[in-house]
Structures are given as structure tokens and as C-alpha cells.
Amino acid sequence: MFAAHTTFAQDEFNVEVPKDIIILNSTKDYKTALSTAKKASVLLRKKLDLRGLMPNNKIGLSMSKGDCMEDAGGDETGYPCYPARGDGAAINDDYISVEYSNAYKGFAKGYYIVVAAITDVKSLDMKNKLAAIKKKYPDAYAKRTNIWRGCMH
Numbered sequence: 001m002f003a004a005h006t007t008f009a010q011d012e013f014n015v016e017v018p019k020d021i022i023i024l025n026s027t028k029d030y031k032t033a034l035s036t037a038k039k040a041s042v043l044l045r046k047k048l049d050l051r052g053l054m055p056n057n058k059i060g061l062s063m064s065k066g067d068c069m070e071d072a073g074g075d076e077t078g079y080p081c082y083p084a085r086g087d088g089a090a091i092n093d094d095y096i097s098v099e100y101s102n103a104y105k106g107f108a109k110g111y112y113i114v115v116a117a118i119t120d121v122k123s124l125d126m127k128n129k130l131a132a133i134k135k136k137y138p139d140a141y142a143k144r145t146n147i148w149r150g151c152m153h
Contacts, residue, residue: 014150016105017090020119020126020142022133026101026111030055033098033112040096040114043136047095056080060100060112086118090149092125093118104145116140118147 025036034050041048056062062080069078084103086093094117101111116133119126119142126142133140 015148016146017149018121018144019086019090019092019147020121020123020144021085021104021113021115022117022119022126022130022140022142024096024114024116024133024137024140026108026113028111030098030112033114036114037096037098040116040137044096044116044133046116049095049097051083051085051097053082053098056082060102060110061098084147085115086147088148088150090147091118092120094129106145107143 024040025033027033027036037048037050040046052063052067053061054064059080059082061082062068063083065079068081082100082103085097085099087103097115099113099115101107101113102109107113116137117126117129119129121144130140130142
């Protein structure tokens with residue numbers, strides 16, 4: 001009898017993946033978060049990528065109406081929409097952005113967060129990035145959450 005365990009690629013798809021998010025700052029004010037993100041991009045020499053997101057009274061942040069409708073297959077009910085950083089591929093990344101805390105499990109609601117990176121949980125990569133960031137932003141920290149890996153439709 002053959003009892004080997006086989007793992008298929010789909011076993012790792014359409015699941016939540018634990019990740020550490022390195023946060024520089026959180027605030028209820030988008031303009032403050034944006035200002036911090038712009039300064040951090042220069043100080044930390046990291047790309048600033050706002051991913052086309054703008055403040056939205058209904059859901060905190062949203063892509064443009066056109067981008068939301070395109071992602072929803074042209075369905076107007078797709079606006080406003082906010083794809084959380086990392087959702088879909090759940091890959092590690094290393095850039096500055098402003099995100100909305102409501103999209104992340106375990107985060108306090110209603111905050112714009114300035115994110116510097118997404119890493120594997122408790123990884124050497126996370127520790128190294130956080131140590132480098134703390135030289136300019138001593139209050140920076142890594143917070144664990146789950147990020148979606150899978151189909152976004």
C-alpha cells in the first residue's frame with residue numbers, strides 16, 4: 001500500500017497566508033498618512049506606490065470608478081473597491097504605500113496606515129527590514145495578519 005502524502009498546487013491557492021506587515025505610522029487623517037509616506041519614500045529610499053488609491057468616505061480608500069468597474073468585469077456595482085496590498089498573490093514586497101486598516105484582519109478599524117513592506121512571519125527578511133527602518137522610524141513595527149492568496153473575483 002502506498003501512503004505518501006501528495007501536495008497539489010491548488011492546496012496553496014484560495015487560502016489566507018500569514019504575513020508580517022511593517023508599519024511606519026497610522027492615523028485617521030489621509031493627508032497626514034500621505035505626507036508621512038512621501039517623506040518615508042525619500043528617507044528610506046523606497047519606491048512610493050499608492051496603487052491608484054484615493055480616499056473614499058464609504059470604505060476608506062478606493063481605486064477609481066473606472067478601475068473598479070474594470071476589475072469587476074464592467075459591473076457598476078463594483079465601485080468603490082479597495083484591493084488590500086498583497087491580496088491575490090500574497091507575495092512579499094518592499095515599497096511604501098498608504099493602506100486602510102479595515103482590510104486587514106486583527107487591525108484596529110478606521111486608520112490609514114503607512115506600510116513599508118510585507119514579509120513572511122518572523123523571517124530574517126522581516127527582522128532585517130524592520131531593523132533598517134527603525135533607524136529612521138524608531139516607532140515602526142511589524143504586525144501579523146492574513147493576506148489572501150487566490151482568485152479575486
